[in-house]
Amino acid sequence: MSLLREEIVEELVKICGQDAVVTDTEVLQESSYDRFRKYEGYHKVFTNPLPAAVVFVKDKKEVSEILRFANANGINVVPRTGHSATEGGLETIIENSIVLDGSQMKKIIHVDTYNMQVTCECGVVLEDLENHVRELGLTTGHSPQSKPIAQMGGLVATRSIGQFSTLYGGIEDMLAGVEAVFADGTITNIKAVPRRAAGPDIRHVVLGNEGALCFITEVTVKLYKYFPEYHVCMGYVLDDMITGIRIMHDVMTEGYKPSVARLYDAEDGKEHFSHFAPGKCVILFVTEGPERISKANAEGIKEIVAKYEECEQVDSKLIETWFANLNWDAARIEEERKEVLQTKNVCCTTEISASWSAVEDIYKICKERIINEIPDITVFGAHASHCYSNGINLYFVYWYNVVDCKPEEEIQKYHLPIKKIICEETIKAGGSMCHHHGVGKHRVHWIDKEHGSALYIVKKLKAAFDPNGIMNAGTILPYKK
Amino acid sequence: MKLLVCFKIVADLDQLTPKDYVVEEKINIDTSFVKTTINCFDESGLEFGLRLSDEAEGLNLHIEKSALTIGNSQTELYLKSLNALCYDHTIRIDSGDYDIRFKPDAVGKAIVDYAEKNQQDLIIMGRQSSEGNNFSTPQVVAEQLGTGFIPNVVDIHMMDEHRLKITTDNNGNIYEQTVKTPVVVSVGNAVISKLRVPTLRDRMKYGSKEIEQFPLRLEDKSLAGKVRSLEYVDKSRSGQVIEQKGSEAVHVLYEDYLKRRLDNI
Ligand SMILES: Cc1cc2nc3c(=O)[nH]c(=O)nc-3n(C[C@H](O)[C@H](O)[C@H](O)COP(=O)(O)OP(=O)(O)OC[C@H]3O[C@@H](n4cnc5c(N)ncnc54)[C@H](O)[C@@H]3O)c2cc1C
DSSP states (O other), rough: OOOOOHHHHHHHHHHGGGGGOOOOOHHHHHTTHHHTGHHHHHHHOSSSSSSEEEEEEEHHHHHHHHHHHHHHHHHOEEEEEEOOOSSSSOOOOTTEEEEOTTOOOOOOOEEETTTEEEEEEEEEEEHHHHHHHHHTEEEOOOTTTTTOOOOOHHHHHHOOOOOTHHHOOHHHHHEEEEEEEETTTTEEEEEOSOOSSSSOTTTHHHHTTTSSSEEEEEEEEEEEEGGGGEEEEEEEESOHHOOOOOOHHHHTTTOOOOOOEEEOOOOHHHHHHHHTTTTTTEEHHHHOOOHHHHHHHHHHHHHHHHHTTEEEEEHHHHHHHHHHHHOOOHHHHHHHHHHHHHHHHHEEEEEEEHHHHHHHHHHHHHHHHHHHHSEEEEEEEEEEEEEEETTTEEEEEEEEEEOOOOOOGEEEEEEHHHHHHHHHHHTTOOOBSSSSSSTTSGGGGGHHHHHGHHHHHHHHHHHHHHHHBBBBBBBBSSOOO | EEEEEEEEEEEOOGGGGGGGGOOOSSSSSSOOTOOOEOOOOHHHEEEEHOOOOHHHHHOOOOOEEEEEOOOOOHHHHHHHHHHTOOOSEEEOOOOTOOOOTTTTHHHHHHHHHHHHOOSSSSEEEEETTTTTTOOOOHHHHHHTTTOOEEEEEEEEEEEEHHHEEEEEEEEEEEEEEEEEEEEEEEEESOOOOOOOOHHHHHHHHHOOOOOEOOOOOOOOHHOOOOOOOOOOOOOOOOOHHHHOHHHHHHHHIIIIHEEEHHOOO
């Protein structure tokens, strides 16, 4: 028989103390959703059942005890750190869930400047960590737009990626070691080593688990020397997105390594570059590292772009200033809330990846279908911000006016139909429907098509590590009662 | 009813760092590398225009809406967007080589020229803009047109063909008044601050609609005075880091800083 809300709270207080357990209604409401339901949230409409409590843990022992308790009693647990999730990963879809919050675990445990790695607790805000190591002339190389908000546990749990990914990679390339607690309370520590071949790479069980397999308590990431003085920033305007994709292809396949390689189509670019490139696409690169490497990369890239006559170089200050204002902090989210409430104009995104040969068609068909099939669209655009030798990501950005519909109907009327088109068209073309925001609870509808025969592995992982299904139900895999 | 909203496109000065404040030869600060926006008070004005139009429709009335800006070709993007939002006329006055940044008389005169040729019942303007910041352009327009003027407007509603319900905020005191047109209003911290967004379809549909160009004719008197220098206003405040942590820090904050201030209240 399931426990009553009061009994759950009582046990949590026993484990963590009164101060660590919050049952205030407003906090519970805010903890029942994430940015996927931001439109509902801005209107104070909460469609998910409220959790029993939010518990702020302070160490792995508490995490272990809570998970053991939840596992024994079939209580759903939603792990959380920075609360910047965008795909419903934080939604509490089951009555009386426990929101297990690691944001108070914010110690930077050890900066090892000789072995070039840093170990910290899961609740360290990436920007704080980055500022800390920058003072030592180092960088983690990780810079997602949510850097001022997102925390290390969540960043690992979602397989996040940052703006400098073309040089430093995604979090999977940065993560050296990790400590995690599994559903039965087992504490595991995957040691940080440069590389090993001791069976499958078990970091990848933890990376991207989205709280559906384990709770991450500690993270060790690599460090790199930081040479801001040698950054070279280059920006170009051009007419055609497809030409831009081909330039990106050439840069990547010729072997150059910019840290930033981004391409915006005219519609998405309108939100960023209308002061110097109205109606145009924009392509930009940053190279960095030691002086000679940075310069050599920049020269090689310039040579490639020069072959495309339609590209016109712009003053690098335009790009540098834009970059300096790109990240989102809490104040910007508050600004967005006010704006959305007044205009009923909402911005949502879906990010995918595909091989070079598939991406052009995915771009064209998604654009055509969404503009024609979905009502009230005000902007539909895309940018590519992460490049690989074998393909690229596309980050679709769409804005729509919410017309004649209640806040709780917005997702069904607009966001999900748009996502459906993008995910289905991408999978059909052989790409992946999730490049870096994770599956959350709103891309599970297509998870079988995403993985095909490999879904077997995902399901087995879930069954093995979370046999009672208490870890973030409905995330990555659909919830079945 | 004929309605004119005047707006200005400004650089987003928040994106400038202090070292970007370099005064150039023409006593100008280069802001070309930062994003532009509609001046915030004018943005409220433009949305008021649309909201009044919606209200008029409900009363079976029609408002002919015009939006006017003085600026270079960069402003056309915004005017196009206003076309897509169904402003009946969008007008650009090119200031060319005239430097009228700090000349409310000249700006006012340009608007008055247009309004005299195209009679208006209601002119909505923002009360100030980040550049110039003189608070006086709407007054100049009202004075030169010889119409009534209402400052610090925070809300406007349509009553009938010739009357509006206008709310103003005078140092925190809220007044509501019924006003007969013609009138010039200057919008302050209004109840609405954001302009609605046109759909992609409307942008495509109205994309080629004409933006009217109106000439700028200035007399010497409105151009009198020359900008001699510009200085960066340092708005930074001093701060101190409390060394202690947790409740100890709160104690120090109270004892050493807040208590003294509270005692002085
Ligand atoms: C404005 C904005 C910009 C963004 N830009 C980027 C970007 O550039 N790149 C990018 O990759 N993402 C981006 N994101 C998405 C988001 O920031 C990332 O997914 C980030 O990694 C989430 O970290 P978080 O600490 O906020 O996690 P949360 O939001 O708290 O949680 C995210 C997911 O991870 C799980 N989780 C959280 N903590 C743990 C833990 N300790 N153990 C196990 N599971 C856990 C949660 O259950 C949830 O499923 C952006 C989001 C916003 C709002």
